[in-house]
Amino acid sequence: MNPLYTVAEIRAVEYAAAATLPPGALMQRAGQAAANAALDLLPLSTAQARVLVLAGPGDNGGDALEAAAHLSYTGAQVTLIHFAPAEGRVSSDERQAALQRAKVSDARFREVADASIAATEWNLVIDGLFGIGLKRPLDGAVRALVETVNQLRCNVLALDVPSGLDADSGCVVGPDGVAVHATHTITFIGNKPGLHTCDGRDYAGLVDVARLEIDASHFAPASLHLNDVKFFSRHLQARRHNSHKGSYGNVAVIGGARGMSGAPILAARTAINSGVGRVYALFVEDALPCDPGQPELMCRSAGDFELNTATLVIGPGLGDSSAAHALLDQAIASDSVLLADADAINLLAGDAALQTRLAQRQAAVVLTPHPLEAARLLGSSIGAVQADRLAAARTLAARLQAIVVLKGSGTVIAAPDGKAVINTTGNPALATAGTGDVLAGLCGALLAQGWPQWEAALAAVWLHGMAADVLVTEGCGPIGLTAAELIPAIRTALNRMVQHHAR
Ligand SMILES: NC(=O)C1=CN([C@@H]2O[C@H](COP(=O)(O)OP(=O)(O)OC[C@H]3O[C@@H](n4cnc5c(N)ncnc54)[C@H](O)[C@@H]3O)[C@@H](O)[C@H]2O)[C@@H](O)CC1
Numbered sequence: 001m002n003p004l005y006t007v008a009e010i011r012a013v014e015y016a017a018a019a020t021l022p023p024g025a026l027m028q029r030a031g032q033a034a035a036n037a038a039l040d041l042l043p044l045s046t047a048q049a050r051v052l053v054l055a056g057p058g059d060n061g062g063d064a065l066e067a068a069a070h071l072s073y074t075g076a077q078v079t080l081i082h083f084a085p086a087e088g089r090v091s092s093d094e095r096q097a098a099l100q101r102a103k104v105s106d107a108r109f110r111e112v113a114d115a116s117i118a119a120t121e122w123n124l125v126i127d128g129l130f131g132i133g134l135k136r137p138l139d140g141a142v143r144a145l146v147e148t149v150n151q152l153r154c155n156v157l158a159l160d161v162p163s164g165l166d167a168d169s170g171c172v173v174g175p176d177g178v179a180v181h182a183t184h185t186i187t188f189i190g191n192k193p194g195l196h197t198c199d200g201r202d203y204a205g206l207v208d209v210a211r212l213e214i215d216a217s218h219f220a221p222a223s224l225h226l227n228d229v230k231f232f233s234r235h236l237q238a239r240r241h242n243s244h245k246g247s248y249g250n251v252a253v254i255g256g257a258r259g260m261s262g263a264p265i266l267a268a269r270t271a272i273n274s275g276v277g278r279v280y281a282l283f284v285e286d287a288l289p290c291d292p293g294q295p296e297l298m299c300r301s302a303g304d305f306e307l308n309t310a311t312l313v314i315g316p317g318l319g320d321s322s323a324a325h326a327l328l329d330q331a332i333a334s335d336s337v338l339l340a341d342a343d344a345i346n347l348l349a350g351d352a353a354l355q356t357r358l359a360q361r362q363a364a365v366v367l368t369p370h371p372l373e374a375a376r377l378l379g380s381s382i383g384a385v386q387a388d389r390l391a392a393a394r395t396l397a398a399r400l401q402a403i404v405v406l407k408g409s410g411t412v413i414a415a416p417d418g419k420a421v422i423n424t425t426g427n428p429a430l431a432t433a434g435t436g437d438v439l440a441g442l443c444g445a446l447l448a449q450g451w452p453q454w455e456a457a458l459a460a461v462w463l464h465g466m467a468a469d470v471l472v473t474e475g476c477g478p479i480g481l482t483a484a485e486l487i488p489a490i491r492t493a494l495n496r497m498v499q500h501h502a503r
């Protein structure tokens with residue numbers, strides 16, 4: 001189910017597989033797969049197609065050379081920019097063989113200066129500059145070339161990884177780095193986390209995996225996957241006729257410092273629209289008498305509530321007052337399932353003893369930090385969290401013995417045992433105020449309806465992103481989508497999924 005592999009794991013598979021195959025077989029298969037992917041992106045009559053192939057100094061360049069030779073035999077007009085290995089470095093044997101094949105093909109080798117890159121109407125660019133062997137930021141002539149290619153308006157097919165992107169972390173390498181902006185990526189042997197999180201989604205475009213016919217026995221079990229409905233679909237249960245509101249749990253959202261009452265309202269509205277039997281909106285200060293837009297919510301002062309009677313979603317607009325701190329303390333001490341978001345995470349970051357007690361809780365805990373909140377908890381910086389989002393989420397999950405949902409492009413969900421998932425739904429419409437409150441309310445709703453914490457987190461993140469994706473296709477975003485608009489879209493997505501999956 002959509003496993004993801006680190007560079008070290010891919011190298012191990014490659015090493016084991018290569019030992020059982022004729023020399024060069026994997027590169028030849030990669031080149032053939034790349035050519036096939038390129039043909040899918042070209043006009044039917046390839047004779048007129050102009051293809052620019054960039055071949056770097058390593059084996060990623062070898063894949064590009066193989067692909068260039070194949071494409072030239074289809075009649076495409078292939079221009080090849082070839083970077084030889086740096087002085088003192090030798091080509092692998094398979095790369096040398098690929099170079100010979102490209103040289104005897106109809107592909108035309110050109111220097112960058114003679115290729116009229118910016119002035120030509122290319123049908124496709126193939127990026128085979130660097131793959132998983134990238135070691136440092138792109139600079140010099142290669143950087144200038146990538147900047148020129150990024151100005152072109154045609155499709156760009158990256159081989160294995162868009163050059164300049166780190167395959168493990170999804171970061172563009174370097175403080176002021178550049179990377180190829182691909183519209184499509186064909187990645188080899190196995191899928192890679194860096195194509196799906198941090199900058200990855202912006203640079204990789206549509207990702208396809210070419211396994212290169214490697215036998216399954218060479219792959220170790222993966223601890224990292226892309227999110228998939230199959231991971232949580234068995235919890236999408238049809239409702240029984242003989243049920244009542246007590247059958248679907250209680251959620252209490254705790255937050256709403258002065259001036260911040262919208263945050264718990266958004267979370268609470270999401271919870272009631274996601275199927276919870278009873279939802280309380282609890283305010284640390286100045287409780288609203290009711291929510292006229294959602295009168296089903298019970299609005300109360302947080303201090304008067306018996307915390308053991310509901311799944312607790314604490315944090316939206318909670319603030320950092322001593323009353324807020326005391327509420328978090330009591331919530332952690334309660335026996336209830338607990339989701340901590342936003343200000344609850346900030347308060348936790350400043351109180352090591354509370355973190356220890358959170359880690360020792362018997363009842364389930366889910367945390368939903370964005371990168372800054374995660375950085376506060378880790379005592380690091382946003383830059384450090386984003387540089388390795390998987391490590392940040394896994395470290396927090398292990399330390400706090402909680403499911404951690406590290407939000408952002410390619411949200412990472414991590415468990416204390418190290419397993420992790422990267423989400424695939426969602427889009428930049430979610431980069432607006434209140435969407436985190438909606439996610440917290442949705443996840444709390446699933447927890448209150450009896451979902452285990454891991455599956456609740458996976459489903460909540462998936463549905464939240466899917467609702468945004470549907471709204472964008474309807475023209476409600478990505479510009480100007482509001483968090484409240486997600487709520488009915490989440491309800492529709494949840495009901496459709498239950499209709500589809502439940503027995
Ligand atoms: N070896 C094999 O069996 C296979 C390799 N494959 C391809 O090989 C790739 C990995 O090949 P390599 O390990 O040679 O690595 P790359 O081709 O990604 O690049 C490594 C080369 O680039 C240099 N380099 C790294 N960063 C640089 C930078 N910023 N500026 C200038 N030079 C830089 C390195 O010194 C090295 O010479 C994969 O991504 C994949 O595309 C595939 O063909 C599958 C099979």
Ligand SMILES: [K+]
Pocket residue numbers: 060127128129130131158159160161162163
């Ligand atoms: K590449």
